[in-house]
Amino acid sequence: MLETKNLVKKYGGKTALNDISFPIEQGKTYLLLGPNGSGKTTWMKTAASLSKPTSGSVLWNGTPVGVESRKEISYMPTESFFYPWMIVADVGDYYADFFEDFDLDRFRDLIRDMELPADAKVKSLSSGMNAKLRLAAAISRKARVYLLDEPLNGIDLVARDAVMKAVISVMSPDTAVVISSHLVEEVESFVSTAIFLRNGKLLEIADTEDLRTRTGKSLADRYRELMQ
Amino acid sequence: MSKLLKYEFKKSKNVTLAILLVTVIGEALFVTGTIAGAIPLTSSGALILALAATFGIFIMAVLSIDILHRELNTNQSYMLFLTPRNSYQILGSKILANAISLSLLTVLFAVLAALDLLLIGIREVGMPVPADGIRRALGSAYLYMPTGVGKTIATAAAIAYGSWLFLIVTAYFADILQATVLRGRKGAGWISFLLFLVLAGAVVFLQNKLAPLAPPVAETAVRSCVYAAFIVVFFCLGGWIMDHRLSV
Numbered sequence: 001m002l003e004t005k006n007l008v009k010k011y012g013g014k015t016a017l018n019d020i021s022f023p024i025e026q027g028k029t030y031l032l033l034g035p036n037g038s039g040k041t042t043w044m045k046t047a048a049s050l051s052k053p054t055s056g057s058v059l060w061n062g063t064p065v066g067v068e069s070r071k072e073i074s075y076m077p078t079e080s081f082f083y084p085w086m087i088v089a090d091v092g093d094y095y096a097d098f099f100e101d102f103d104l105d106r107f108r109d110l111i112r113d114m115e116l117p118a119d120a121k122v123k124s125l126s127s128g129m130n131a132k133l134r135l136a137a138a139i140s141r142k143a144r145v146y147l148l149d150e151p152l153n154g155i156d157l158v159a160r161d162a163v164m165k166a167v168i169s170v171m172s173p174d175t176a177v178v179i180s181s182h183l184v185e186e187v188e189s190f191v192s193t194a195i196f197l198r199n200g201k202l203l204e205i206a207d208t209e210d211l212r213t214r215t216g217k218s219l220a221d222r223y224r225e226l227m228q
Numbered sequence: 229m230s231k232l233l234k235y236e237f238k239k240s241k242n243v244t245l246a247i248l249l250v251t252v253i254g255e256a257l258f259v260t261g262t263i264a265g266a267i268p269l270t271s272s273g274a275l276i277l278a279l280a281a282t283f284g285i286f287i288m289a290v291l292s293i294d295i296l297h298r299e300l301n302t303n304q305s306y307m308l309f310l311t312p313r314n315s316y317q318i319l320g321s322k323i324l325a326n327a328i329s330l331s332l333l334t335v336l337f338a339v340l341a342a343l344d345l346l347l348i349g350i351r352e353v354g355m356p357v358p359a360d361g362i363r364r365a366l367g368s369a370y371l372y373m374p375t376g377v378g379k380t381i382a383t384a385a386a387i388a389y390g391s392w393l394f395l396i397v398t399a400y401f402a403d404i405l406q407a408t409v410l411r412g413r414k415g416a417g418w419i420s421f422l423l424f425l426v427l428a429g430a431v432v433f434l435q436n437k438l439a440p441l442a443p444p445v446a447e448t449a450v451r452s453c454v455y456a457a458f459i460v461v462f463f464c465l466g467g468w469i470m471d472h473r474l475s476v
Contacts, residue, residue, distance in 0.1 A: 012412050050309055051475040070312040081303040083239065097231045098311040 001026050001176060002047060002065075002073070002145055006056035009042050009200075016042040018200040019056065024145065027173040031187055031208075032180040033223050034197035040180040041078060043197070044147045047178075048075035071100070076138035078149040078180075080130045084123040088116050088133060095137050107140035114162055127154035135163060139170045146170055146177045152186060160186065184220045194219050196226050232313060232321035233328075236292075240329070243291050247284040247333075254280055255340060262347050277344075281337040288329050289392065293399045296322060300407035305476035315470035319400065319463060326396050330389065383448045390455035398428050401462040408473040431458050 002024035009017040017039045024030060024047075032040045045051040047058045049065040060069035082091055092107040111118060114132040116125075125133065131154045139146060148167065155163055168190060171177055181187050188208065196203040203226050211217055217225075237244075254276030261269025299305050308318050406420035413419070435454040442450040 045475075048310065050306065052473065067312050067314045070310060075310060077303065077306055079303045081306040083304065083307060085238070085242070094235070094307070097234070098313070 001061060003059040003062075004043070004047070004056075005059060007043070007046065007053055007058060008055045009039075009046060009051065010054045015200050017046070017053075020197070020200070020202040021056075022195060022202060022205055024176050024178060026144070026176050028176055028192045029171055029190060030176070030178040031184070031191040031194045031219065032178060032197065033184065033194055033219070034203075035227060037199070038197040039200040040197060041149055042200075044075065044149050044178070044180060045077075047145075048073060048147055050075075072144040073147065074099075074138045074141040074143035074145070075147040076134050076149055076151060078153060080122075080127075080134070082122045082130075082133070084121075086122045087118070088120050088122065088125075089118040091122065091133060091137050092140070095140065099141050101142040103140050103142060107136055110136040110140060110166060113166070114159070128156060128159065131155055132159070132163065135166065139166055143170075144175055146175065148177065148179045150180055150182070152181055152183050184223055185218075188219045191219070194222070196223065198227060229317055229321055229324075232308075232317060233325055236321050236325035237329075239295055240288060240291055240325075243287060244329070247280060247287065250276060251280045251284070251336070251340070255344075258344055259347065262344075262351055265351075274344075277337070277340065281333070285330060285333050285392070288333065289326065289396050289399075292322060292326050292329075292396065293403060296400055297403050297407075300403060300474070300476065309474075309476050314467075315474070316463075316467035319404075319467050319470065322400065323393075323397055323459070323463060327393055330392060334385070334389065386448060387451055387455075390452045394431065394455040394459055395428060397459045397462045397466075398431070399424055401427070401466045404466045404469055404474075408469050411475075427462075431455075 004020060004022050004024075007017050007020050008015070020039075020043070032043070034040050042051065046053055047065060049058075049067075049069055058065045060073065063069075065073070082094075086094070088111055092102075092104055092111075095102045095107070096104045108118070111133070114136060116129060116132055116136070120129075122130070122133070131151065135148065135151050138148065151163060151167060152160055164186065167177070167179070171190070179187055179191070191208050194204075194206045194208055194211075196206070204222075206219075206222060208219055211219065211222060215222075254273050256273070257269050258273025258277060261267065261271070261273055299308055402420040402424035405423060406416050410416035410419055431454065435451055438454060439447045439450045
């Protein structure tokens with residue numbers, strides 16, 4: 001459904017993604033793994049059609065990602081991006097205005113479960129609360145693909161369970177979920193495929209179940225092996 | 229498009245309200261002063277209204293250019309470019325919002341000016357003949373007004389409206405170039421500002437060459453058409469560059 005083909009992205013003289021290719025298939029949950037600067041966020045931004053490739057492409061059902069793919073791909077960026085004049089409830093209204101697949105009731109339930117006050121000013125939220133808001137907005141869409149960039153960043157240990165529960169709720173045979181996270185152990189149990197990136201290059205695509213049964217290694221073990 | 233337009237107005241809501249508040253204060257002073265015969269109050273009101281009209285339109289334009297700049301160069305860009313709207317719709321809604329704001333502010337201040345003149349007329353001679361009152365209130369200034377002054381004002385307003393909108397769209401275009409083809413280059417901001425000056429200057433130069441070629445009655449139309457044509461050109465080019473080159 002989402003196909004990355006020979007994707008290259010350069011910023012000035014720096015190569016952020018270097019000729020990477022891999023498919024994202026429905027019904028699967030992917031974990032993008034790699035150290036800082038490995039190209040995880042760049043790939044997500046390109047797949048969300050926010051960033052243009054230098055060469056190569058990301059295809060959505062055979063055509064390059066763009067306005068049409070944005071209707072079916074939901075992206076949670078790692079940085080805060082809402083307008084500062086917004087309150088939490090405004091974010092839901094904004095998404096409802098622009099995304100036909102947005103479920104406002106689900107958004108309201110999620111922000112209540114995550115203890116986000118609906119009338120709180122977005123600019124007054126802590127980084128953790130802002131991350132919860134970004135996640136609530138992204139997963140309140142009934143999208144085909146969810147791209148979640150560091151969904152656990154800034155979220156305290158106690159709240160992580162609620163956040164992970166919300167992430168798990170969007171997994172279904174019809175959807176694909178791609179998560180980028182440094183917290184391998186936290187997400188390993190429900191991830192089907194791991195994509196390892198380093199310095200913009202694709203190192204390995206591993207089926208997590210296969211990795212466990214064949215080598216007896218966890219994703220964290222394999223990550224350490226590859227990145228050393 | 230209507231949703232984009234709605235949020236364009238929301239983004240400038242506070243500044244719009246501030247301009248309206250200043251206008252209300254100016255108008256209140258003017259009306260109170262005129263009714264009470266207190267010239268200092270009337271003068272203060274008139275001054276505030278003149279400043280609100282001049283700077284209000286200017287501030288709205290600068291604000292919209294600044295908003296676009298932020299939306300092309302900061303994470304706020306995601307608010308627009310994550311949505312299933314293309315660059316032409318995004319840019320078009322900004323231009324349209326500006327055109328509507330400019331029109332509404334122009335109409336508001338024109339209506340206020342007309343009402344204030346009417347008030348002065350009523351104050352001078354009473355309700356039945358306000359026009360005489362206006363003539364008397366304006367005094368000698370009225371005598372120097374040439375015949376067809378209304379038409380002259382309307383023509384000047386049309387050109388001013390077109391040129392102002394053209395300047396805003398040219399500034400948008402320079403902003404887009406800065407965020408795309410000039411991105412990451414040293415002095416990109418200054419280069420785009422220079423580009424803005426050069427482009428605006430070139431179009432005005434072209435207009436000054438073309439307008440005298442037309443019959444006098446069509447001169448305003450030619451000037452307006454040049455502005456309209458370049459608004460369309462910069463809009464199309466800007467949208468195309470955003471669609472093909474913009475990475476946020």
